Amino acid sequence: MEPEPLTFVTPEGDEVTWEVEAEPYHDPFERRLTLVVQGARLVQRRVPRAAGREREYLYDLLENEARMGARLLARLRRAYPPELPRLMGYSMDAEEPFVLLSDRRGEPVSRHFGALLIAEQRALQASLFRAVRILAACGIVHRRIEPGTVRWDGASVLLTDLGHATLAGDRRLRLGEPPYACPAQREGTGHASSADDLWSAGMVLYRTVTGREIAGLPDFAAAPALQPIHDVFSGSPPSAQEVLNRLRVPDPMQSIPVEQDLKLEEGRAAFDQARKARRDPDAVERTAVHPVKEAAPQEEEPPRPPWARWLPLAVLVVLLVVLWVVTR
Template structure:
């Protein structure tokens, strides 16, 4: 890339427009990512920029979907955890999907990919790593996000701290399962592509990751150490509806199960949606049919609609500098 600095427009995790001055750095490689990446600076802070170039997008349109998954997961996590965002999860800061080269900006990741470090782990570090991975999945579960590609490639390690990154295969819990083709380990339901995404899908992949720490044979659990069978038996031996959650495995490890205070992003929209539904229902009424809604006179309803729209427009068009 020949440019070294550029002012770009993007949206923060709340959807507000911002202007950011970026200084472009070196290419960046994260083994769990398919997308192009580079390091950038803004306001003296280091970020990871993931993007789809026009040429790459033309050859591989699927890349746009992977970037969109990163945005959807990142905005959900940021809105749920707000200013108490957990260090165990990669943090989306801004994005722009309406440009020839769509991109996302994430805070610089912790440490290094875990694959090399785990080979040197002692028993205490293995336990710490297991707890870190399960805690990360507990947090994504709280937010209703399914990572979709949990593996050593998507986990970072920094002096005892785990961070889960690369949400390119992510889905929202309750959505129809998509083809998570980038995931090296998938649950039977993911492989079949049946039903809806469930936060416990990630536990299947995490179980495989934890077994790999002990060099367990991928297809043969009969020789697993007893502690692994106790910890993971319910993950692999049960249908989805009877599988444990990450919090259950943390309890088996006698590790704390906690999460920061969360907010439900849907709550902020509920009143506006309710108002919209009332107005829409009022307008759809058949003449002569009594309404089941005690609506205000139509002029007031119209004014309320205009007021809601005005607030939305003000929010999404405000242009400020990223702090």
């Protein structure tokens, strides 16, 4: 593999060029890269020209992957968790736009259906609910937790594909199929919630641990290791943190404080501005020429004393009395 230059924008908003060695595209949407100097491995996800012409929504998914990755970086800057992909950079203005992510590890859990030992089943549960808990703390709902997006390396999971993710509280859009998408998400009713991801994670765990096809709600009687998640499909599901407590796993957010990194927030704002420019260049130009000014705060009038409301009437009575005396 011959080294080639790769120019992109970092999550902080800086444009850089790295020398990389790229594997051939076995998948037109993805390939692995090796940094020539550092030797680190990355994953490049892109939208090929032909695919973009036929399915423009692929650009939206790629942009959303970058936005959600930047949001995670801005909030988890001190200790980024191994369960989530790390955004390394992006280029949305390229002829074939792409995002760069940390290298993938492990294999899809579909390769382990019904083959995990009891200890591995517990570790899989703990790691997957750690990922859900961290996403929830960052206000993100993944929406596509299924066997194809959950990877397992024998010790921990890697939850991939944030292209369909949304913010908690946003209106639900119809997405997913049974059994992995919850009914409300499939129907597009209500607002996105971390409970949606709990349902999906529970289904993935049941399918992986038991190896059984899922028809309707799972029966946990034959899966003792899954008793801690027996109620994730109920009308009042527990939180991911509660599930971790049942598994005797520490809350990861105790050691991963959620906070804002101003530099990363600036980079994310620049990304959103560039995205807006591609979709409506005229709107961005209008904003630049005629920036929207915030209304100046109006000072509140000091409260009037109670007698002030009767002062006009008293003045009127005095005038009438004076007029009556004069005219007599």
